[in-house]
Amino acid sequence: MIALLALLVSPLAGAIVLALVGHRDAARDVNVGFSAATFAAACALTAQVVADGPVFAWEREFFIDALNVFLVTLTAFVALTTSIFSRPYMRIERDRGKMNGARLRLYHSMYQLFTCAMLVALTTNNMGILWVAMEAATLTTVLLVSVYRTAASLEAAWKYFILCGVGIAQALFGTVLLYMAAEKVVGVEGGALLWTNLQGVAGRLDPNIMTLAFAFLFIGYGTKVGLVPVHNWLPDAHAEGPTPVSAVLSGLLLNVALYAVLRCKVLTDGALGGPLAARLMMGFGLLSVVVAAFFISRQKDVKRMFAYSSIEHMGLMTFAFGLGGPVATFAGLLHMTVHSLVKSAIFFAVGHATQKAGTQVMEDIRGLVKVSPTVGWGMMLGTLAILGMPPFGVFASEFLILTTAMREQPWATPFLLLALGVAFASMFARVQSMVFGETSVRRLPHPPALVPVFVHLALGLMLGLYVPPYLEQWYRQAARMIGG
Amino acid sequence: MGPVVGQLIDLLAALLLMLAFAMITQRRILSLIHLFTVQGAILAAATAVVGWATHQPHLYFSAGITVVLKVIAIPLLLHRVVNRLNVRWDVETLINVPTTMLIGIALVIFSFNLALPISQLASTIARGTLGIALACVLLSFLMMITRSKAVPQIIGFLSMENGLFFAATAATYGMPMVVELGIALDVLVGILILGVFMFQIREQFDSLDIRHLEKLKED
Numbered sequence: 001m002i003a004l005l006a007l008l009v010s011p012l013a014g015a016i017v018l019a020l021v022g023h024r025d026a027a028r029d030v031n032v033g034f035s036a037a038t039f040a041a042a043c044a045l046t047a048q049v050v051a052d053g054p055v056f057a058w059e060r061e062f063f064i065d066a067l068n069v070f071l072v073t074l075t076a077f078v079a080l081t082t083s084i085f086s087r088p089y090m091r092i093e094r095d096r097g098k099m100n101g102a103r104l105r106l107y108h109s110m111y112q113l114f115t116c117a118m119l120v121a122l123t124t125n126n127m128g129i130l131w132v133a134m135e136a137a138t139l140t141t142v143l144l145v146s147v148y149r150t151a152a153s154l155e156a157a158w159k160y161f162i163l164c165g166v167g168i169a170q171a172l173f174g175t176v177l178l179y180m181a182a183e184k185v186v187g188v189e190g191g192a193l194l195w196t197n198l199q200g201v202a203g204r205l206d207p208n209i210m211t212l213a214f215a216f217l218f219i220g221y222g223t224k225v226g227l228v229p230v231h232n233w234l235p236d237a238h239a240e241g242p243t244p245v246s247a248v249l250s251g252l253l254l255n256v257a258l259y260a261v262l263r264c265k266v267l268t269d270g271a272l273g274g275p276l277a278a279r280l281m282m283g284f285g286l287l288s289v290v291v292a293a294f295f296i297s298r299q300k301d302v303k304r305m306f307a308y309s310s311i312e313h314m315g316l317m318t319f320a321f322g323l324g325g326p327v328a329t330f331a332g333l334l335h336m337t338v339h340s341l342v343k344s345a346i347f348f349a350v351g352h353a354t355q356k357a358g359t360q361v362m363e364d365i366r367g368l369v370k371v372s373p374t375v376g377w378g379m380m381l382g383t384l385a386i387l388g389m390p391p392f393g394v395f396a397s398e399f400l401i402l403t404t405a406m407r408e409q410p411w412a413t414p415f416l417l418l419a420l421g422v423a424f425a426s427m428f429a430r431v432q433s434m435v436f437g438e439t440s441v442r443r444l445p446h447p448p449a450l451v452p453v454f455v456h457l458a459l460g461l462m463l464g465l466y467v468p469p470y471l472e473q474w475y476r477q478a479a480r481m482i483g484g
Numbered sequence: 485m486g487p488v489v490g491q492l493i494d495l496l497a498a499l500l501l502m503l504a505f506a507m508i509t510q511r512r513i514l515s516l517i518h519l520f521t522v523q524g525a526i527l528a529a530a531t532a533v534v535g536w537a538t539h540q541p542h543l544y545f546s547a548g549i550t551v552v553l554k555v556i557a558i559p560l561l562l563h564r565v566v567n568r569l570n571v572r573w574d575v576e577t578l579i580n581v582p583t584t585m586l587i588g589i590a591l592v593i594f595s596f597n598l599a600l601p602i603s604q605l606a607s608t609i610a611r612g613t614l615g616i617a618l619a620c621v622l623l624s625f626l627m628m629i630t631r632s633k634a635v636p637q638i639i640g641f642l643s644m645e646n647g648l649f650f651a652a653t654a655a656t657y658g659m660p661m662v663v664e665l666g667i668a669l670d671v672l673v674g675i676l677i678l679g680v681f682m683f684q685i686r687e688q689f690d691s692l693d694i695r696h697l698e699k700l701k702e703d
Contacts, residue, residue: 128663135670139677146681151688155697158634158681165641165674166625172648172667173621177602180655184605193660209602236700 001057003048004064006041007072008119010034011079014112022105028087031108035076035083038115042076045069050470056125060194063125066477071259072122074337078251078344079115081452085348086111086244088446092355093242095445098148107147107242114140114248118256127193130260131168131175134224137253138164145241156236163233164223171220171260177213178267181205195263202270210271217264218280224257226311227318228288235295238307239360243351246303250310251344255336258317262482265321269483278483281322286412288315293419297426301360302350302434305427306343309386312423313339316416320401321482323408329479331400334467338393338460339386345456346382349375352448353434356441362430367439376435378453383431385460387424393463489537490609496530497613500650501592504623507643508588508630509581513571516639517562524554527646531653537609540657549668550649558642558675562635565679569686571635578630588623595619603654613654620647632693634685638678645671 014034054065093099121133146157182192185201226234238246268277292312299305320332357365369376385392503523528550535543599615628640689696
């Protein structure tokens with residue numbers, strides 16, 4: 001309970017402190033400090049859950065089980081490494097005049113508040129608070145995306161706000177319907193929005209209401225996952241915001257949104273006993289994979305290309321969870337982890353590469369390896385990892401998803417293979433020409449932070465070769481819970 | 485409660501629906517803000533009536549929040565923004581008004597059909613109005629799609645929030661207090677951010693026309 005309190009209070013305190021001193025030079029280190037404290041709290045919480053099993057807190061309003069504890073740790077970890085990456089990144093941006101004191105203050109404060117909103121969304125037991133926290137995460141990231149105040153970033157932020165605002169409003173309607181179904185069974189006083197209560201009585205929830213509720217919840221949270229056809233905000237927000245923000249959007253926020261969908265799916269499955277939720281998730285997941293793969297092949301901007309790759313991977317995870325069964329769900333959870341690690345590593349490398357080249361247009365970035373081998377190789381290895389080359393973890397999870405799909409839903413396999421092939425061909429060719437060849441890029445005034453890149457890639461590699469037993473135990477427990 | 489209270493709630497719900505139609509056809513920004521204010525007041529009244537009829541004191545709080553936020557604070561804020569930016573002129577819609585009306589009617593029929601089977605299951609006295617609440621949400625959605633200026637889009641967004649609040653009252657006796665407070669906070673912060681954005685958009689583009697915001701596209 002103390003660990004949980006520390007986990008939520010640390011980023012909140014960070015947001016307040018950085019709102020006051022975020023413009024100073026030391027703010028970058030303060031940001032890292034608070035993120036490190038959050039990560040330490042997450043580790044303590046994890047140890048507690050591993051030792052004692054699920055934890056409830058504050059009149060059951062918060063709870064930690066196998067499913068959210070690994071996401072909490074992942075979120076706190078990536079938030080920490082991104083804050084380390086953002087130290088030199090933001091220093092360079094300020095030297096180049098893209099950031100100033102006021103903007104840095106906003107950036108640092110919102111970064112912490114965003115972490116806090118995500119952690120609340122992950123740990124809350126109340127489906128209403130989950131909605132509130134998701135909306136809060138949207139609001140903070142809107143400010144983060146618009147932080148450069150350029151025409152393009154304002155447009156991206158406006159689009160993001162309106163699209164996700166509308167989307168998440170649908171999720172609120174879904175939550176109202178969920179409450180309506182639950183209230184009849186649990187009663188108003190019985191905590192009718194608490195997920196653990198709902199899960200216990202899922203079989204008695206009215207199937208008509210739950211069908212409609214899931215449709216709205218899926219559209220709503222699916223908008224934030226970036227599922228096609230409600231994905232339009234995602235590439236713009238990734239491309240026009242600062243790169244650390246792209247990294248946490250792709251690596252963390254999309255995961256948290258998918259987590260919300262999963263929580264809703266468990267309740268719907270319990271109420272309906274039928275495959276409605278699974279079919280919706282498979283259909284939209286597959287559509288996202290295919291559409292995103294073809295969009296990848298048409299991109300000119302490097303950050304947009306990797307944003308579409310995130311849509312592709314979120315689609316793949318949604319598809320995997322839709323497939324259900326212990327193997328596919330396990331693979332989906334593993335994919336969530338490795339995608340989060342590898343994609344944020346790629347954005348770290350891309351961030352420094354675009355700073356060196358002074359542009360995000362891929363044709364104008366050449367020969368990164370010659371100027372700085374670490375950035376170049378980081379980007380190359382990250383791309384290979386995300387494209388599913390063995391021995392990285394993405395290969396393992398994609399392999400499991402594909403083989404399960406072949407057995408359970410053979411019709412989907414050709415689409416998946418086609419999409420993965422198209423994505424591979426187009427991304428590999430572009431990244432190769434950015435990394436190798438004659439160079440046009442400059443040196444950076446400050447040494448880039450490349451430790452996070454290689455730490456993430458090493459973890460991604462490790463998960464491909466060897467999943468530690470306690471982690472596997474977790475995944476299995478979580479998979480059992482969400483319909484494995 | 486009694487038949488009178490039920491009819492009063494139905495009347496208020498019908499007024500909400502009419503206001504939603506008035507908003508999708510209204511071209512003047514100032515009138516839009518007035519309509520939004522009236523909508524907030526009716527929403528608060530409906531919430532209070534349901535609370536009174538069913539002895540649910542927390543619905544009074546909820547009505548109070550609605551009055552403070554949607555009848556006083558947000559309209560004031562919108563008036564200030566509109567005055568400061570001097571955007572009181574008429575706005576054209578992207579689709580002409582009769583077509584918009586027809587689409588709106590189709591949306592209402594659709595939402596009534598969708599809500600029919602489940603509104604029977606609601607335990608509240610306002611259950612017949614769930615279809616109206618859903619229609620209000622979809623009409624606000626339509627308004628956001630058909631407007632090209634920033635301020636009407638925001639009013640559309642807010643009136644969608646109103647529809648959702650009404651849905652919560654119609655389907656259940658409002659959400660739990662902590663959730664309702666959280667939602668109110670999110671709406672308030674959201675509208676503040678949007679207000680700041682409007683000044684920044686204006687600074688960048690010399691206009692609040694969203695059609696300037698179409699540079700980011702796939703080729």
